[in-house]
Amino acid sequence: MTAPDPPAIAKQRSNILRKVLVTGVIGALGFGLTELVLPNGPWSWLSSVFLGSVAFVTQFLVDVERRLDSVERTYQKESSATRSLIHSDFSKINEAAKLSREMDGSGLPIDDIVRLIRSATHITPIVPQLVLDLARTEIARVSAILEDLARGGDVSYEGEDRDWLISLTRLAHHSIDAVSLDTVDVGTEHFLSSHIGRLYLTEQARSVRRGVRVRRVHVLNPLDPNPQALDQVTREQEQLGIEVRVLPPERRPRSTKALVDFIVFDGTLSYETTPASEQTEATPVIVDTRLVPDEQRVARRRQMFADLWDAAIPLGKAPLG
Structure with missing residues (x-):
């Protein structure tokens, strides 16, 4: 289980303290105003409790709405990212399937084609830039030759x-x-x-x-x-x-x-x-x-x-x- 983030705990405590203080202040104001109108009566306590409760519930509802908005934005963002990822993965799968069908229909041995692709994947980004440039140039040269031969053009x-x-x-x-x-x-x-x-x-x-x-x-x-x-x-x-x-x-x-x-x-x-x-x-x-x-x-x-x-x-x- 992942331990709670200390800043998150501190923020949560601060929010609780803020709600209590706001509730107390509004309740006290309600008590004071009621005392001015109806001094030494039970209505002062009732109004204080009522207004404090309303203030607390209101803060709670506002907080819930804020959290729901945050969850909705996060969901939309994650949903868009997920859709993009799924679309990208399906596009790659479709491209791979298309390439596989084309390989099956090629006159060249599949083992030779796979060997070329696998050899290209062994060129990692950590090799010197000159090696990468040479590899790209050779791949482009071989590709151009194969394209010319495939369409019957001169090489x-x-x-x-x-x-x-x-x-x-x-x-x-x-x-x-x-x-x-x-x-x-x-x-x-x-x-x-x-x-x-x-x-x-x-x-x-x-x-x-x-x-x-x-x-x-x-x-x-x-x-x-x-x-x-x-x-x-x-x-x-x-x-x-x-x-x-x-x-x-x-x-x-x-x-x-x-x-x-x-x-x-x-x-x-x-x-x-x-x-x-x-x-x-x-x-x-x-x-x-x-x-x-x-x-x-x-x-x-x-x-x-x-x-x-x-x-x-x-x-x-x-x-x-």
């Missing part, structure tokens, strides 16, 4: 990507069809000789061992031929089980004048890079990287690859310089 990354390419190569189920421009993939410091390029090559070899068909068309650059580098790259790819063909300029189909460096994974997703229009350094500069899930555009990429593949020359039969 763009400014500069050269280092994650999507490796992940898609590891996840491919049956085919990887790539078109490589010499301006990007072959040169003194070409992409395939970089760290990410070597890792990409390793993952392609693993994909081949998993039964994934990996094909690559190297589009020769007539303005800057580099037969030694191209021969080294293509021979290494062939040894790893990658099907390689070379496309000389004179065999390029007329329908493929404007070419970009792209890779079609499983015939359903196109990975495309855009090099800078002017290359002032030995290492090619990638302006942006895009993931294209749109079915019609991917179908055009598949057809473009098929045309280039048919026009290209198998390795060993193609002049490299």
Whole structure:
């Protein structure tokens, strides 16, 4: 049991004392006034008791009314707070139920979605502000990617990507069809000789061992031929089980004048890079990287690859310089 609050006890005693004093004063006034009118009679005592009783009851009723008003205000306040809390809780429950239904209808594994949510809840407010900002930024980035993929829109990354390419190569189920421009993939410091390029090559070899068909068309650059580098790259790819063909300029189909460096994974997703229009350094500069899930555009990429593949020359039969 909670002990009474000392200030509350003191206030209660003060109120009782006040009521007694007021009752006594009014009773005394009634006695005095009656004595002036009817001296030495019983009416003085009766009027004193009556007026004192009326004063006491009046104070009691006023006090009761004040308490009732206070209780009513408190009730209204608590009732409003309770309604707001219930409304908020029901809204959260409805949102959670809606989210649960959407999770059930998602193509992603529920365990992965739950893992992401649970991991986010582990970021507590006591961590450094920089960590919170980084976590929010990453959540926003992943959310934006998922939203773009869900509606079939392009997903763009400014500069050269280092994650999507490796992940898609590891996840491919049956085919990887790539078109490589010499301006990007072959040169003194070409992409395939970089760290990410070597890792990409390793993952392609693993994909081949998993039964994934990996094909690559190297589009020769007539303005800057580099037969030694191209021969080294293509021979290494062939040894790893990658099907390689070379496309000389004179065999390029007329329908493929404007070419970009792209890779079609499983015939359903196109990975495309855009090099800078002017290359002032030995290492090619990638302006942006895009993931294209749109079915019609991917179908055009598949057809473009098929045309280039048919026009290209198998390795060993193609002049490299």
